[in-house]
Amino acid sequence: MKYRNLAALLGALGAAGCLLAGCSARTEVSLSGNTPAQYSHVYVTVQEVWFNTSAAAGPDDSGWQRFPLSTPATVDLVADAGGTLGTLATNVNLLAGTYAQIRLIPVDPSTALTASASTLGALYNAEADYVDSAGTTHQLPLELLNPDKGIGIAGSLKVPIGGSFGSGFGALASTSTTTGAGDAMSTTGINDAMNGTTTLDTGTTPLDTGTTPLGTGTTTTPTGTTTTIASFTVSMDGAHDLIPFTYAAAPAATGILLSSHASAYDLSQVGGIQGTLTLTNLSGYTSVSGLPDLQVSAETLSTDGTRHEVVLSTPVHADGTFLLYPLPTSSSTPAFYDVVIHGAGIATIIIKNVQLTLGTTSTALSAASVPTTYTGTPTGTVTAPSLSTVSIGTLIPRAATAYTANIATVAGAPVPSGSLVGFYQTLGTAGEVPYVIESSPIDPFNQVLYNPQSLSAGSVDSGTYVASGATVTLVSAAPVEGAGKYTVAARAANYADGALGTIVAPPAAGTNPVTVTVPTLSLAAGASLGSIVAQVTPGTAGKYDQGQLLVAHEGALVAAVALDPVLAQGGSATVNVPAGTGSSVYYVSVRAWNTRDPAGTLARQWYPGLIDLRSTSSSTVALTVN
Numbered sequence: 039m040k041y042r043n044l045a046a047l048l049g050a051l052g053a054a055g056c057l058l059a060g061c062s063a064r065t066e067v068s069l070s071g072n073t074p075a076q077y078s079h080v081y082v083t084v085q086e087v088w089f090n091t092s093a094a095a096g097p098d099d100s101g102w103q104r105f106p107l108s109t110p111a112t113v114d115l116v117a118d119a120g121g122t123l124g125t126l127a128t129n130v131n132l133l134a135g136t137y138a139q140i141r142l143i144p145v146d147p148s149t150a151l152t153a154s155a156s157t158l159g160a161l162y163n164a165e166a167d168y169v170d171s172a173g174t175t176h177q178l179p180l181e182l183l184n185p186d187k188g189i190g191i192a193g194s195l196k197v198p199i200g201g202s203f204g205s206g207f208g209a210l211a212s213t214s215t216t217t218g219a220g221d222a223m224s225t226t227g228i229n230d231a232m233n234g235t236t237t238l239d240t241g242t243t244p245l246d247t248g249t250t251p252l253g254t255g256t257t258t259t260p261t262g263t264t265t266t267i268a269s270f271t272v273s274m275d276g277a278h279d280l281i282p283f284t285y286a287a288a289p290a291a292t293g294i295l296l297s298s299h300a301s302a303y304d305l306s307q308v309g310g311i312q313g314t315l316t317l318t319n320l321s322g323y324t325s326v327s328g329l330p331d332l333q334v335s336a337e338t339l340s341t342d343g344t345r346h347e348v349v350l351s352t353p354v355h356a357d358g359t360f361l362l363y364p365l366p367t368s369s370s371t372p373a374f375y376d377v378v379i380h381g382a383g384i385a386t387i388i389i390k391n392v393q394l395t396l397g398t399t400s401t402a403l404s405a406a407s408v409p410t411t412y413t414g415t416p417t418g419t420v421t422a423p424s425l426s427t428v429s430i431g432t433l434i435p436r437a438a439t440a441y442t443a444n445i446a447t448v449a450g451a452p453v454p455s456g457s458l459v460g461f462y463q464t465l466g467t468a469g470e471v472p473y474v475i476e477s478s479p480i481d482p483f484n485q486v487l488y489n490p491q492s493l494s495a496g497s498v499d500s501g502t503y504v505a506s507g508a509t510v511t512l513v514s515a516a517p518v519e520g521a522g523k524y525t526v527a528a529r530a531a532n533y534a535d536g537a538l539g540t541i542v543a544p545p546a547a548g549t550n551p552v553t554v555t556v557p558t559l560s561l562a563a564g565a566s567l568g569s570i571v572a573q574v575t576p577g578t579a580g581k582y583d584q585g586q587l588l589v590a591h592e593g594a595l596v597a598a599v600a601l602d603p604v605l606a607q608g609g610s611a612t613v614n615v616p617a618g619t620g621s622s623v624y625y626v627s628v629r630a631w632n633t634r635d636p637a638g639t640l641a642r643q644w645y646p647g648l649i650d651l652r653s654t655s656s657s658t659v660a661l662t663v664n
Contacts, residue, residue, distance in 0.1 A: 063197050065130040065268045067140070068123035070364070071115025072333075072351045073276035075325035076168050078175065080115040080276055082296075083155050083163040086143035087127050088188065089195070093138035094620050097187040098648055102141070105130045110145050112154035112163070115276050120352050121310060121361035123271055132268065137195040140270065140302045143188040147179035148642065166280060166294040169327045180280075181295045182593070184625040184644045189593035193302030197268045269305040271364055274298060275351055277333065278458055281595070282488040283481040285629070286584070286636035297456060297479065297595040299531075301350075303364045309394045310363030310427035311336060311377060316434045317358045323383030330354045331492075332381035336362050336392075337473060338374075345462060345527075345538065346376065346473045354379075361427065369396040377430060377503075380475050382440040382492035388465065388473060388500040389430050389510055396426060428506040436499065436514070442490035442551035443542050445480070445526070451558035454530040455482035456595040459556055461493060461524040462538065463517035465500055470518070472525055472538060480528075482598045483586060490551040495522030495544045526554050531594065532616035533559040561616055568617025568651040570624065570659060574604045577664035582639070585630030585663070589615055589649075596624060605630060605663065617651035624649040628663055 067087050073080050089103045105127065113124030126142075145152060147162035155163045164180035281295040317323065317330065325331035332354040337346040354360045367373040372395045379387040443461070447453050457480050462472035481488045498517050501510040519525055522544040527536030542554040561567065572587050585601040599613040616622055627644035631637075643664060649657045 062131045062133045063199075063268050065127075065132040065197060065270065066125075067127040067130065068125055068269070068271040069113045069115075069118060069142075069274065070121075070123050070271055071113070071119050071274045071276055072353060073116050073119065073280065074333075075329040075331040075353065076170075076327050077116055077166060077276065077280070078169065078327060079117075079158075079160070079165065079167040080180065080280065081112055081155055081158060081160045081163070081165040082115065082180070082274075083110050083112040083145040083152055084126050084142050085110040085145050086188070087130065088141040088143070089132060089137045090139045090141070091135060091137055093192045095139060095190075096623050096648065097141065097190070103132060105132075110152040110154055110163070112152065112158055112160065114158060115274055120355060121312075121363040126272075132197050134197050134199040137193075137197065139190055139192055140195060140272065141188045141190045142272065144182055144185050146182055146185040164296065168282075168294070169325070171326060173326055178292075178294055181293055181629075181642065183295070183297065183588060183590035183595060184593070184627055186644065186646065187593075187625050189298045189300060191272055191298075191300045191302040191592075193270075193304070194307075195268075195270050195302060195304050196306075270302060271305055272300050272302050273350065273364065274300045275348075277351055278348075278477065278479060279594075281479045281482065283483055284488070285483055285586070285640075286631065286633060289636065291631070291636035291640070295482070295595065296593070297590075298593040300593075303366060305364060307366060307368060307396065308364035309367045309396055310361050310365060311375065311392055311394060311430060312359070312361045312427050313377075313430040314432045315354055315358040315360070315379065316432060320383060320435065320437050322437070322440070323381060329356060330358075330381070332379065332384065334360045334362060335378045335380070335474065336365055336375040337378055338376070339471070340535065342535075343471065345471050345535065348474050348477070349375065354381075363427070365394055367394040367396050372396070376473065378473055378475065379433070379435065380494065382494060383438065384435040384494060385438040385496055385514070386463065386475055386494055386498045387433060387435060387512065388498060389433075390500065390502045392428060392430060392503040394428055430503060431507055431509055433510065433512070438494045438496045440492050440494055441522070441544050442492050443524075443526075444487050444490045444551045444553055445485075446553050446555045447485055448555065448558045452485045453480065453528045453536075453556055453559055454533060454596065455480070455598040457528045457530040457559070459487065459491075459526065459528050461491060461526055461542070463498060463519055463524055465498065466515050466518055475524065482595055483600075493522070493524060493542070493544075497521055526556055528556050528559055530559060531591070531596065532562050532565045532619055532621060534562050535559075562619075564619055565616040565622070566618040566655060568615050568622065568654075569656045570613050570615060570626070570649055570651075571656065572601075572611045572613070572626065573609075573658060573660045574601060574611060575608045575660070575662045576605055577662055580606060582630035582632055582641070582663065584633055584636075585628055587611055587613060587661075588627045588629065589613055589624050590627065591621055591624055601628065601630065601663075615651065617655045618653075620652060622651040624651070626659060626661070628661060630663055 086106045090101050111126045118124035145163040147164040162179040166180045167177045335348045335351040340347045377389040460474045460477040464472045497514045499512040501512045525538045526540050529535045545552040582605045587599050589597040597613045597615045629642045632639040
């Protein structure tokens with residue numbers, strides 16, 4: 039695992055452990071991502087980080103501990119992937135306790151460019167750069183849903199009382215035994231930062247660069263209560279949450295929406311799965327960007343046991359290596375994952391029962407991790423509690439042909455706008471249930487896949503994990519669905535998972551892509567059909583003639599409806615959403631444009647009022663579109 043901005047991270051360590059009326063701990067927050075191969079950059083800029091002990095707390099509820107960042111931080115979901123974590127915050131003194139939710143407040147692409155985004159070469163604070171099928175790179179603003187309300191992410195995040203350095207990534211060990219730097223690690227330097235009551239010594243005496251030769255220094259052990267470092271990361275899967283869409287026909291206009299279903303992890307309770315693919319004998323597996331269009335997913339059984347579902351995905355690098363990190367596990371109950379390696383141009387590989395244990399690995403402290411006033415060779419360790427990884431070894435994928443598929447929906451019953459369409463296959467062994475092989479979000483305004491999904495034809499290779507680094511024996515066989523065939527089903531929040539049974543098969547020559555009808559979804563148990571009635575008033579008559587009302591929950595798209603009929607003179611538009619559940623709380627936004635110049639006249643507007651359908655089935659909201 040790698041950390042961007044590690045020097046800045048280590049330089050920030052050393053704040054006092056107990057603040058305010060209770061005990062607090064230094065908390066570090068990072069972000070990791072995953073993106074399809076056609077994206078060259080996906081920038082997200084964050085200006086505040088919030089914490090709450092309640093998983094159900096909305097942005098306007100009480101109980102939030104809010105931490106505005108001194109300067110906004112920008113991360114790149116392309117660069118910060120495959121075990122690399124992008125730093126968001128390194129100086130959060132969070133009260134001890136267990137937090138059930140973290141909230142990121144992003145900076146919208148429509149606002150002035152921040153220094154952190156500019157430094158990375160971005161044109162917008164939130165941005166998606168991608169290469170289209172013709173090889174042309176596009177640099178587009180990444181549209182956010184109600185950015186003022188933030189992105190709420192559930193998780194179990196523990197901030198302990200007391201403890202020692204080393205409880206989180208980038209933390210120096212609680213003792214600093216200097217085997218090389220000698221008196222450079224004196225009590226006026228790094229050791230002084232570890233006594234729990236004194237911050238990092240930045241006084242007039244720099245780290246000692248005196249005459250004591252390397253290897254002759256003495257060991258200095260700090261005393262007193264040490265400061266605890268709690269480290270959390272947010273994981274965003276762009277393969278599911280980056281939604282390209284079309285919103286006008288002539289002239290054509292496209293956009294990319296972030297509909298976040300992020301996860302949050304305590305880095306003391308995670309591990310990783312790594313491996314290598316031998317790609318030298320393959321062709322046809324790269325995307326238009328020239329990178330491998332291959333992904334690796336860690337999957338577990340769904341709650342009802344009817345199918346597998348993806349926990350985390352990561353890209354395969356150009357050299358064939360990959361690292362799935364962070365994956366939840368526990369020292370008391372190690373987790374088991376099935377690993378699915380998939381993409382156009384290769385036969386899918388499934389490795390079953392990979393056991394992920396929790397452990398600690400130390401990484402040598404680099405020269406970049408100490409102040410520049412120190413000119414000697416640093417020593418010590420940077421300890422991350424869960425850098426433990428297991429290896430599934432080196433695998434040799436088989437080449438495979440591919441075809442593409444797009445979707446249609448049942449007439450009059452489209453799948454919800456925030457749906458994810460999955461393509462599943464089942465191993466032939468008795469008792470097996472389908473695995474997600476490929477999945478894609480729908481274009482919410484056109485009810486199809488923006489890019490037809492590439493599917494590998496032929497058989498599937500599978501094997502069972504034995505031990506870390508051991509060779510996995512692969513066996514090739516057609517899936518239960520048939521060679522090159524997939525079961526297709528959709529899923530969406532507060533809806534029951536789609537029925538498994540509809541099959542898509544390789545097409546006859548010349549009929550690519552094939553079209554498959556996705557069964558409609560039923561509301562989940564406990565949910566009822568609700569409605570939001572928007573009373574729309576145009577700020578300027580005739581300014582816009584097309585638009586969309588977007589309904590979001592915690593930064594994720596739930597539903598959308600066209601506003602074309604009411605934008606000219608005003609009127610009402612109704613959109614159906616799930617009601618009666620703990621998460622039936624929504625915010626709305628509008629995107630509107632004029633067909634004479636869709637991209638040039640596009641305007642986005644979000645509204646602060648909460649729409650609460652937890653105990654009622656309908657709500658009316660007044661919207662002035664300016």
